[in-house]
Amino acid sequence: MAQLHSVPTLQKPTLSAQVARHLLDLIAQQGLRPGALVPSEVQICKDLGVSRGSVREAYRTLAALGILEIESGRRPRLQSVSEHVLAQVFGYALKTAQVNATHVIDTRRAIEVQGAQLAARNVTDAQKVSLRGLVDQMRSALGDRDHSRRVTADMAIHTTLAEASCNPLNPLLLAALRAPLEQVMLIDLGNRRSESELIRIVDAHDAIVERVCAGDAVGAGAAMAMHFDLSVGSISTNEHAAVTAEVPASLA
């Protein structure tokens, strides 16, 4: 029954790790859902007979994993899984050069291409309206001096598509992969693009949304793949971009 899966990164069953595992077992046992209250630190101290310091460290570990929401004065409660933790992990991997921006973008491509396919199957009417409105907004922002409005609409389209896929992992991973990229790539890509490039980008989004709204999964996936290959190609013209550029045709 004592299943040692080593909660954080510790191999010797330290006390705080055991406390953390106890908490996780408690959650699983009682089938707690996000928002549920968990025992206070002092309560666990008395229950398990360990010092408050050890319990605090366990709580801290679970809070870092996005499992517990801890606020001063309040009972700790379970948190909905959020992108913050994943974003931190990916951000750390990027900052320490364990992965590079191309890897992250490639993974986003995989997620978003499949997400577009699923979105075409599951998109709601309200989401269709929202998506079309965002495309209009994007196009009308083409003349803006700064690109903030266009970029905002761009991101909102991707987010909405991820939500429409009805797989909560899609918006989660999208946000988690996007955030660290923005921190690393300080240069605003939009500012370096030519007018014709910007128009092509808007057209690409238009095509994606159109295919999604039409319920055309294959076309939506192909349009999303093409969008990525177009953008990646204009960011850096290394041989890798050329490699992935051949794939989208296969999706059509």
Add this chain to the structure above:
Amino acid sequence: MAQLHSVPTLQKPTLSAQVARHLLDLIAQQGLRPGALVPSEVQICKDLGVSRGSVREAYRTLAALGILEIESGRRPRLQSVSEHVLAQVFGYALKTAQVNATHVIDTRRAIEVQGAQLAARNVTDAQKVSLRGLVDQMRSALGDRDHSRRVTADMAIHTTLAEASCNPLNPLLLAALRAPLEQVMLIDLGNRRSESELIRIVDAHDAIVERVCAGDAVGAGAAMAMHFDLSVGSISTNEHAAVTAEVPASLA
């Protein structure tokens, strides 16, 4: 300069959160890489003038995120990004019913289809040999009473393909999505399959490996997609499986 990105899950800049951010800044400033040593707790205490308890909590947070490797008696050092943290997050999402097994498998499908495409481009000769050997091993294990040998080879094929994709995020996410599934789906799927199903599964892996070794990105992706749809369809025949089952043909 004071960029408040809220390290863990705390909005009020608590002391320990500030310490954690200080550590991260230190890492970024000095361009530290995995394996590098970071200051000890006591050192940071003296440097920042905070109590050891607060510093400990910060270190604990970073350890939970897989950034620091902390062991008794040793100076803490930077860790290579590992799947453990991601697996914990996904496992928590699964256990609290924020996502279900289908979502996880769908995401794996997206990752692995693209991974197979990239693997076909980047696979090394040594990996080709290894992959072919694993397929042989899988086929020769068809007659085994228990399925452990076949399952082991199966997983090794997927892992090797992910590594061959030359995107470190692929093996990372594959492992992170696979581990929690194994904990949740206690029923050994292999034991419920018929002989003909098992043969089809081996053939599917054979086809994937063959396309990868031939450098056929499109075919490799299609074969991987077909493998997933075949397996998912036999796991549960809900309408969702039917939906995704139509996609693979488009990839061919």
Add this chain to the structure above:
DNA sequence: ACGCCAGATCCTGTCTGACAGGTTTTCGCA
């Protein structure tokens, strides 16, 4: 009887000081 406010209670954030046990370094002795 109802609503509001103040005190009591609970909980987290932080500090101080201390000791056990493991790891690394250093230094003296052979």
Add this chain to the structure above:
DNA sequence: TGCGAAAACCTGTCAGACAGGATCTGGCGT
């Protein structure tokens, strides 16, 4: 010069204490 033991360093854990925010409770006033 080489090796072993002691010293220095580091994390793990404990106890007790106080500040401040959040919540609950009960009494007071209308």
